[in-house]
Amino acid sequence: MRLRRHPLRLRLTLLYCLVSVMSSAVLLVIMWALATSLDMGVPPMPLPRPPAPVSPPADARGVPAPRPVPEMDVGVGVVETSGGLARPLIALAIMAVISLFLGWLIAGRVLRPVLTMTERLHQISDRNVHERLALPGRRTELKDLADTVDGLLGRLETALDAHKRFVANAAHELRTPLTVERALLEEPLIDPDADLATFRANFERLLAISERRGQLLESLLTLSSSEHGRGADDLVDLADLTELTLRERAPEAERRGLRVTTWLQPARVPGDPILLGRLLVNLCDNAIHHNVPGGTVEASVLRAFGRVVLTVANTGERIPPDQVDRLFEPFQRLHRTADDGHHGLGLSIVRAIAHAHGATLTAHPHPDGGLVVEVAFPLVAGAVEDGAHVVTDGG
Template structure:
């Protein structure tokens, strides 16, 4: 029992010691963090002062060692003669050549010289220390002034950035001066503010356009419901017609919300990547679009060749579907649509071209903005989000996007994805292309 009690006591003491160690380490770390100055100006001043003190101490040490270096002793003796400078009785002896009678006198003189040299060196060391202390104080003061002068543009940048908000994001730092690191920092912040202003303006336009797109069908729905309630002579046929229109409006709103969700999801980036074949996804899209092409009396030509890539199959299939849907929706009677997939310049590409109304070359880039439509017709089932979704999905896959207007009318859009390193399947899709193609371009 005594042994067990002693063991428990030892374990308890060990646990207390082990528990106290992390607390002691944390306490010391907190003490060190509290001792370190939080202001950059103070830290720079202390750094300047420390560097000066170290440099001065090293310089004084070197000077002291050079002055204190021992020299050989030379004794000058005169025997006879007049003592004139040219007297031949003057003899010079080194330490090893001094006669015995003169040696004692030379030793006394050497001891006196050593005591005098030691006193002079101590005096030199004291005066140098005082000079170093005075210059250290002056260096710290100058370091404080220099640090404040160097950090003044940084304080200006901080104050300006703190003042800028969503209401005055158009303001810029516009720091003038030499092209140093602070000027580069200010220019970088100005560029960031410019991109932020553009993003905020785009967000505001997107919210306004989305609200408009959602408000229009809601207004029509409210009018149809109100008409059904107010009209006392309403018949079953009129109710049915109103309900059919309400159902159509509801489907349009559902497609709009789905497009908005797809756009938001693609702008967040990819959660997963898997090996895909662009030709297979494009073939699936064209099979589903065949009925719509027949309804619109459009001719579809497909040249589908294997093209391997990494990506999200749902998003890429949606990209191809939006390109095909846009080519069919903005077309002319008896028009055509051409879809091509393959590998070119190290990229897996899909290109969709179509006939249609003429588009000004300067207005092609505007079509990839949200809620931009040719002719601004809101009753054709298109909300102007198809090409903006294409752009977002392409950006999420690090793909290139090129588009240009055809001189005869219509649009050509090509998306190039980074090619998958592994070789795609060798099979071709000529049979599917022949089945989907009804007429050449």
Template sequence: MRLRSAARAALSRAGLVSRLVPRRVRMRLTLLYGLLFVISGAVLLTITYLLVNRPTNTVLVSRRGGSGSPGDAGVHMYTGDEVPGSVDSFAHAQQQQAVRQHAAEMQHLLTQSGIALAIMAVIAIGLGWLVAGRVLRPLRTITTTVQRISAHNVHERLAVEGPGDELKDLADTVDGLLGRLEAALDSHKRFVANAAHELRTPLTVEHALLEESLIDRDATVDSFRSNFERLLTLSEQQARLLESLLTLSGSERGLDRREPLDLAELTGNVLLGTRQEAERRELRVEAHTTPACIWGDDALVERLVANLVDNAMGYNVPDGWVTVVTGVRGGHAFVRVANTGPQIPAAGVSRLFEPFQRIGRTADNGHHGLGLSIVRSIAAAHDATLNAHARPQGGLVVEVGFPLRTTTAPLPDPPAVPATATHDVGPRPLSAAPE
């Protein structure tokens, strides 16, 4: 009970102190400037008082001759124990009077100094208020501008000019943040527009098929069956598109859990499920896998490998090949997928990793342009590097490098705002793949 009472009392005192502390930075700075001046002035006055208040043992004795001539007058100075006994009583009286006079003078000095300190403290508080306002003026400008910026005018910038001090660094940092926010909003708008377009096209076809079935009075069972088969195909395509969108959103949110994985094992599982598709497309699939242990989400990493293999098989040429390699190099575990295929401009490789981007390709083949963008998001969620370049003979080489698995599991990623652009996927040369 005593501990609880003491805790409640401490909390109440802390609340009282927090209520007493001014909420405005300008007022706090003013009080700080005034307090520092008062403390400095008090210390200076104390030092001056101690220096002036030093005691002295000097005794001055004045003597005038009996004739009263100026030549008989004399002044003798005695210090310490040199005072003779004949003048001791007179010196003692004079010394007491000097002490009283010195004390009165010191009291007067102390009073006048206190009054001067109080007056200067008021002046210092006023000057501190002006100086604090001048110092905080750029911050008020930054705050006002940031409050005015919204999604409609996110292109505006603070553009603070002046010396490269902390306030200039703060303004430049805010401008950089606004630039990244503008890029993210633009990417989000493009993503929404592309997703709406991808969904609108099959919906339009579905509506036309249903309308045809209703207005065709001579429709037969075979025509109905044909329309329903097309509707079923469109429905499956939309389901795959929605599943891809959900995977993309989930990978950009970050990882909720991490477990020990082996890229070689996951790659083997993926390749087992693609045998029939490879035979149907008459493609030769080769795997060169060695153990590559990482921490990660098994479903997402398997989806990454599956998307790479699916992309390599879907955009290939007759009698082509696909090569999948896993291993460890340079302190990283990697998976690399290379394939034959049509020529890809080197400058257009990075576009393939943006959502709904296709170079010379259409959506009629069942691909929506989300496979490689999902690969990029999953790689970013696992702190992996992503490199890609086009083969001179045609096709693409993509390599994803994961941090090697250590003995201790990393902590789960904190919740993050979904991002759009992450890694640089430019056409960088990779180590030679088995081609």
């Protein structure tokens, strides 16, 4: 059962043992080959010349004594093959057993950090996602893996926190019109003197609230779809799309007395035309609605350093630099107004669409008040055209 619980450790142990046994066997073969080659290369020793025969002394009867026969050492140079092979094989078997034991210990030592990380990861959930592995020791492959997992947990914690804030803000934004709708429905029922004009007025307000809530739901769906990626890529001319968007909003800009200036270089970028159109709509609406009477709106599409840079700038209220990043979060506005027709999702949708298209989004306060937003798209070779034109609309 213990071996089944540690299959990787068992595999490493068998691998260590196999390497050790094979190395020992190869070493024995090399030693046997060297010994054999040495035996074959040594020349035979010359035998000593026997001394001259000496007549043995005669006995008393005059008969010579028998000549002694020289003794032969038959054991010299004979290899005991059975004993010479048995002992190395026994040593090899003992080495295999020792290798198994040492391999098990070494595999356990190597895999100990992995087991520690696995146990800690099993204990981490959405309630304690702030915890980290924090594997101690010097930098190794396993510590790099642990640090990578810690970075992933950090990004996951940030995403979960943003998701919780998004859900809470969305619930608040949806709860407010529901409360107002209930009050408008109860008002004529409670008032015994309510007439047809009262019901009509309440119904008109209900229709306006319902329309704004539909816009909110549409914005939420757009934000969700843009965060999950884009559809099929088409070559979209940002200059034409920007000019069309501003032309559609020219009456509103003229009504507010705004001066709109554009500098457009034709440049096509790969992307989803619907999402890119929504990005421009949100940027232009933000520049027009959050402006001052007699202010300016500047839009440009330029090619620089291998990128297509879309810039939309507007005058308006001065924005503290530390509040710029907060404006791109869902349901965040510089000054929260209960019933201004805006939900604080425009710039967050812009950021999500830019991220889905691999673009870099930067923003900073305008020197005269207002905001400057830049979206830099990667430039595709062969997707640009020569020429530029300036369009100025006065209001």
